[in-house]
Amino acid sequence: MSKSFLTTTEAPNWCPSPSAKGGDSPELCNPENQGPRPEALTPNRRPPQAPPSPTAWLNPQLIRLADPAAVADWVAAELLAERRQRPQRPLGLATGRTMEPIYARLAQLVWGLTPAQQQDLRNRWSSFNLDDYVGLAPTDPRSFKAEMGSRLGLPLGLDPERVHLPDGGAADPEAAACDYAKALAAAGGIGLQLLGLGLNGHVGFNEPPCGPESRCRVLNLSATTRQQNAAGFGGDPELVPRRAITLGLAEILAAERILLVVTGAAKAEVLARLLLQPPTPALPASWIKLHPAAVVVADEAALGGPRSALQGY
Numbered sequence: 001m002s003k004s005f006l007t008t009t010e011a012p013n014w015c016p017s018p019s020a021k022g023g024d025s026p027e028l029c030n031p032e033n034q035g036p037r038p039e040a041l042t043p044n045r046r047p048p049q050a051p052p053s054p055t056a057w058l059n060p061q062l063i064r065l066a067d068p069a070a071v072a073d074w075v076a077a078e079l080l081a082e083r084r085q086r087p088q089r090p091l092g093l094a095t096g097r098t099m100e101p102i103y104a105r106l107a108q109l110v111w112g113l114t115p116a117q118q119q120d121l122r123n124r125w126s127s128f129n130l131d132d133y134v135g136l137a138p139t140d141p142r143s144f145k146a147e148m149g150s151r152l153g154l155p156l157g158l159d160p161e162r163v164h165l166p167d168g169g170a171a172d173p174e175a176a177a178c179d180y181a182k183a184l185a186a187a188g189g190i191g192l193q194l195l196g197l198g199l200n201g202h203v204g205f206n207e208p209p210c211g212p213e214s215r216c217r218v219l220n221l222s223a224t225t226r227q228q229n230a231a232g233f234g235g236d237p238e239l240v241p242r243r244a245i246t247l248g249l250a251e252i253l254a255a256e257r258i259l260l261v262v263t264g265a266a267k268a269e270v271l272a273r274l275l276l277q278p279p280t281p282a283l284p285a286s287w288i289k290l291h292p293a294a295v296v297v298a299d300e301a302a303l304g305g306p307r308s309a310l311q312g313y
Contacts, residue, residue, distance in 0.1 A: 057279050057289040060260070062313055063297040068101055068263040071299050075194070075261055076105035082192040082257075083121060089191035090126035090164070090184075092247075092255055093152075094204070095144045097231075098196045098263055100151065107155035118157070125158050128184050129165040130195075130204035131246035134218060137169035142232050144168075166216075166245035173218045177245045181216035184251060193255035197262045200224040201270050201283035205246035209281035212290060214248035249287050258294040260285065268304040271296075275313055 065071050079102070083091060093099075110118060129144060138145040145165045153163050164183065170176035184190070195203045200222060206214060207222045226240040233239035252258070262271050270283070275296065279286040288294040303310050 058292065058294070059275070059313075060258075060288060060291075060294040060296050062275070062310075063295060064303060065297065065299050067299050067301075068098075071261060071263055071297055072101035072105040075102045075259060075297055076109055078259065079106055079192070079194065080109050080121075083125065084117075086191055087124040087126070089188045089256065090128050092190035092193035092195075092252070093127045093129045093148070094194050094196050095129065095131075095147055096196045096229075098261055099194070102194075102261070103151045103155070106152070110156050122157055122159065122162075125156075125162045126187060127152075127163055128180075128187070128190065128247075129163075130252075131244050132166045132168040133241040134168045134173045134243040134245060135241045138165075138167070140169070168241075168245055173243070173245055177216050177218050180245065181247075181251070184216075184247070190251070190255035192257045192259065193252055195252070195258060195260045195285070195288070197260060197267055197270060197274070197285050198225060199228055199266065199270060201274070201285050203249075203252060203260070203285045203288075205244040206249055206252075206284040208284055210249060210284040211281050212249045212253055212279075212287040215250045216245070216247050218243055218245055249284060253287060253291055255291075256293065258288050258291050260288055260294065260296045262296065262298040262302040264299070265301040265304075267302045268308070271298060271302050272304060272308065272310055275310060 063074065065074060079091065110121060113121070129148060132144040133142070136143040140146060145168075148163055148165060149160060152158065153160055164180075164187075166180045167176040197203065201208055202210075202222075202225060205219060205221060205225070207219065207225060220243055221240070223237070226237040226242070229240050230237040270285075273283055274286045274289075277283075277286065279289050288296075
């Protein structure tokens with residue numbers, strides 16, 4: 001299996017400090033206050049490697065499918081195969097409207113397994129979501145924790161302790177971000193990372209500008225992102241929390257494989273920029289072009305139709 005250029009099991013050597021609340025710039029933590037370093041739990045790992053130059057980017061493989069239903073079928077089958085055949089490392093999961101039909105189809109596939117196969121899947125399940133809002137308790141139906149429970153945990157009969165998300169309701173979100181990064185490192189890092197694509201080019205909640213070295217942290221959400229997510233808050237972007245905890249591009253790019261899933265004509269412009277232009281902090285999702293095993297799965301609408309510049313991609 002292809003290996004990424006970043007190690008997945010090194011503990012981050014920083015986390016946002018209380019003095020950086022509300023910002024995106026990490027400060028060094030006092031290692032004495034962080035507890036056991038996760039790499040102590042996973043010995044014999046390579047030291048961290050520097051990411052390659054942005055000029056060394058690759059063209060990700062493009063899977064072109066007819067519509068969101070076909071995309072959901074393809075991606076759900078990949079997720080199930082990954083979990084059953086390569087359970088050593090957790091899945092990296094995402095939320096959002098693009099993911100809803102994928103999880104619905106995944107549930108159908110799981111219920112098509114034998115009872116023994118279903119139980120084996122549940123016993124070995126492990127997943128880490130990208131992000132969650134700061135200020136929402138896990139029981140708040142608008143939180144991603146609650147959404148993953150209703151769309152994935154309950155339909156698949158999963159133990160909630162095996163479906164990991166950042167604790168956005170924690171009294172100290174910065175400490176919660178540090179804890180989440182350490183938990184992911186202790187689990188061995190992501191195997192297959194599922195990503196959606198924001199209208200402003202974000203993945204997870206990594207808002208532009210954002211470089212490939214960014215790590216798990218608390219950050220401020222842009223007006224574009226809050227508008228895009230307003231549907232979950234009665235259509236009012238002012239009700240969308242202003243901060244979130246997100247995994248960074250470093251954790252995302254450290255996955256063994258990446259699936260970026262894009263559907264709908266509204267994403268056509270940003271997807272074309274991602275595929276046709278070099279990686280740039282102005283489009284955080286474009287950093288997947290540094291990964292040797294990144295795949296873009298898109299429907300015809302997201303690819304811009306028959307007159308699109310992507311027809312020859």
